[in-house]
Amino acid sequence: MTYLETNVSFILMRCDEVLRQKGYEDSVAEYPQLLDAVSRGDKDAIDNWAQQERQLSDHQAVRYFALLDMLGKSNVMRSLLDLSLAAFFYSDLNDYIQKYFKCGVCLGLAYAIEGVPFPSEKEVLEYALPLRVFFNLDSTASPIMYQQLKLDDRLVSFLEGSDEMTGLLSMYCELFDKDTDLHEPFINLDILKEGSEFFDKGGKVVQLSRQGGRRFLAKHIAKSIARDFLFISLKDLTGSGRELFLRLRSELVREAMLQNAGICIYGITDELTNDNDENILEAFERDVADVIVDYEVPLIICCDTSAALIKKRRRKDALILELPERLSYDERKLLWAGFSKLYDIDVDPNEAAMRYHLNASETMSVIRGLESIKKRDGEDRNMFLSRLALSAGGMEKNLKLGRIIYPRTRLKDVKLNVDIKEVIENVIKSVRIGNKVFDEWGQKENYIYGSAMSLLLSGPPGTGKTMTANAIAGELAIPLYQINLSNVVDKYIGETEKNLEKVFSFAEKANVVLFFDEADSIFGKRSEVKDSKDKYANNEISYLLQRIESYSGIVIMATNIKGNIDPAFMRRIRYVAHFDNPDTEMRKEIWESLINDRIPHDEIDIDFLAEQFKDFTGSVIKTVFLNACSMAAAEGDRLTMRHLMKALKMELSKGSSVAFTFDLLGKYAYLI
CATH class of the missing domain: 1.10.8 (Helicase, Ruva Protein; domain 3)
Structure with a gap:
């Protein structure tokens, strides 16, 4: 017989003996399973059982007493454990005790076996804490004494020598072995040291706030204090409902006690804590932290929020460690x-x-x-x-505020006059050698508020501002983050600032070129405060001024009218380039860049096109050319001046500031 089987035989013999004293002879006789178990509990089995207990030479005996210690070592708890084992192994035990003791397996039955008919209420309540986690006792229900209790598969498998998690807990929880090899922590060594020393001195809870390798630090703390840890994501559990979490909470604590492990709860995002809602924070402390700490299980909490999830705990119990918001x-x-x-x-x-x-x-x-x-x-x-x-930087969360572009455009693709090209080239060079200037040459000390590379592009629509922004990003091999201002600017007070902070934080983290098109809608001049609307609009501009000043990335702003930009912004902008409508020479270059050997075409009079349509911007020229190519391809023909004249007529007939007359088509008007 195994040690556990002998325990079961012994408790059945004790039940039979108690009933004999009450006048019931051979109470197990009509229960074949129980009778067999009692009959196998002979003197040799009992002697062997006693020897194993004295020497703890059997692994089942070792685990049995380990569990008994967790339950609160006493004769009553030992009898309850043995009765629960008997009920697990023998299905007819419940009928047996119901018939003779008028109850199920419960604390009251264990007291009766031990000859204590009326235990004190205080003693019963002390047993409620371990029974709640090991036997799923409902400590709010009354009476506690006669709640039916039972062992589940996990507890029995533990007693039989298994450390494998079972059931739902195995789906949501991972055991970190303290002997697992980890690479060295490259940063945050002070946080690691402080957290480890805190546990070594008897601390109960460490909260690791903000993002950046919290679970890795938690694992290093576990290794430092030589303790296995169970890792579980609150975010995953929350998606399955509060009831599931509360159910798993007891299993989690029990598993930690069985494995002599700590617990690390992660996945506590700002969304889950609802922007530091006090009710949610208090519920977390009450339903999670307090329950775990009551069982003397070390707890590490990894959360986005810097709010104290454990603020009501005694100061000596808890430590809050904040990872740096920004790394140097x-x-x-x-x-x-x-x-x-x-x-x-x-x-x-x-x-x-x-x-x-x-x-x-x-x-x-x-x-x-x-x-x-x-x-x-x-x-x-x-x-x-x-x-x-x-x-990695959170692109998905920021797409609603703008779109990411991976530019193929290069500076050679943009037709710029000499002065503008020089400005743009200086911008690109300044970005490339920024590290040398600010770090190696020590200029960071002179520009403590930030090292933003800011550029304002001004000029009429269609003059190449957006294309130039793309070219800058393309030359630097950096994505362009084009901001959707309609989604950034919010009518509710304070929301615009929040959206702008998300934009700048993401751009800074992931190193994108931040591009504000039609920037005067948000970078405009501050107005005289006549009402609350003016006040908050000015607050948004003031916030933006401060945020650009502290920014350390590349920000490009485009506006149709430079005069609309607040002068305070102009003082903070490092480079300004003003785009005029292209002159004749530049228009000729644009036409020439479009008409290449890949496009089948007859002779095109580029000099005429460049001279005749003086008010055309680069974008208008491209639109005309694309429409002409579409006509030629649809006809199965080569591109000719006839197609271009038709496309020009369509463009000039749009009702724009350039009115259409056949005279504008000059010597080629006859083609229409």
Whole structure:
């Protein structure tokens, strides 16, 4: 017989003995299973059982007493455990005790076996805490003494030697083994040290706030204090309903006690805490943190919020550690150097740290993504790196505020006059050597509010402002984040500022060129305050001024009328380029760039087109040319002046500021 089987035989013999004292002879005789169990409990089995207890030479005996210690070692709890084992192994036990004891397996029956008919209420309540988690006792129901209790498969498998989680808990929970190898933490060593020392001194709860490798730090803390930890995501559980979480809560605590492990709860996002709603925070502390700590289980909480989820706990019990909101250049460089070495990826830590403001977990995600393109280099590799950084930086959350463009346009594709081209080239050079100026030359100290590379493009519609913004991003191999101002500007007070903060934070983190088209709608002049609407509009502008000043990325603004921009913005803009309508020479260059050998065409009079249509911008010329190509292709013909004249007539007939007359078509009017 195994140790557990002998325990069951012994408790059945004790039940029979109690009933004999009450005048019931051979109470188990009519229950074949129970009779067999009692009959197998002979003297040799009992002697062997007693020896195993004294020496703890049997693994079942070791686990049995470990569980008994968790339950609160006492004769009553031992009898309750043995009765529960008997009920698990023998289906007719419940009929037996119902017939003779008029109850099921419960605390009251254990007291009766131990000869204590009237225990104190205080003693019963003390047993309620372990019974709640190990036997799923409802401590709010009355009477506690006679609630029917039973062991489940997990507890029995633990007693039989298994450490494998079962049921729903195994689907949502992961055990971290303290002996697992982890790579060194490249940053946040002070946080790791403080958290580990806090637990070593008897602390109960550590809250790791903000993002950036919290679970990794939690695992290092677990290794430091030599404790396994169970990791579970509150976000995953919340999606399945509160009842499931409350059910798993008891199983989670029980599993932690069985494994002598701590608990790490992660996935506590700002969305889950509803922007630090006090009721939600109090419920978390009451229903989660307090329950776990009551069982002396170490708890690590990983959350986005900086609000104290454990603020009502005694100060000596809890510690809140905040990861840095933004990493320094040196910290980012350590991450890129460490992860690129760890995964054997060729990345320049200096350049990557300058380009991307990612935290630890985001940086690791990008590096692991680069494993698939180890052999790729050049511009394609840089753009792929940017795609990975955008994904890691939270692109999906920010798409409603703008769209991501991966530009194919280069500076050579844009027709610019000499002065504007010089400005744009200086912008690109300044970005490329920014690290040298600000870090190596120490200019960061002189520009403590930020190192934004800001550019204002002004000029009439269609003069190439948007194309130039794309070309700048293309030359730098950086994605363009074109902001949708209709989604950013909000009628509700304070919402515009929140949206702008999301825009700037994402752009800074993922290193995109931030592009505000028609910028005067948000960068416009402040007005005299006549009502609350004016006041809050001015507040938005003031916020934007401050945010641009503290920004460390590339921001391009385009406006049709430079005079509409607030003068305070102009003082903070490093570069300004004003676009006029193209002159004859530039219009000729635009026409020539469009008419190439890939397009079948007859002789095209480019000099006439450039001279005759003086008010055409680059975008109008491209529209005319595209329409002409479409006509020629539809007719199965080569592109001719006839197609261009038809397309010109269509454009001039739109009712724009350039009115149509046949005279405008000059010597080619006869083709219409």
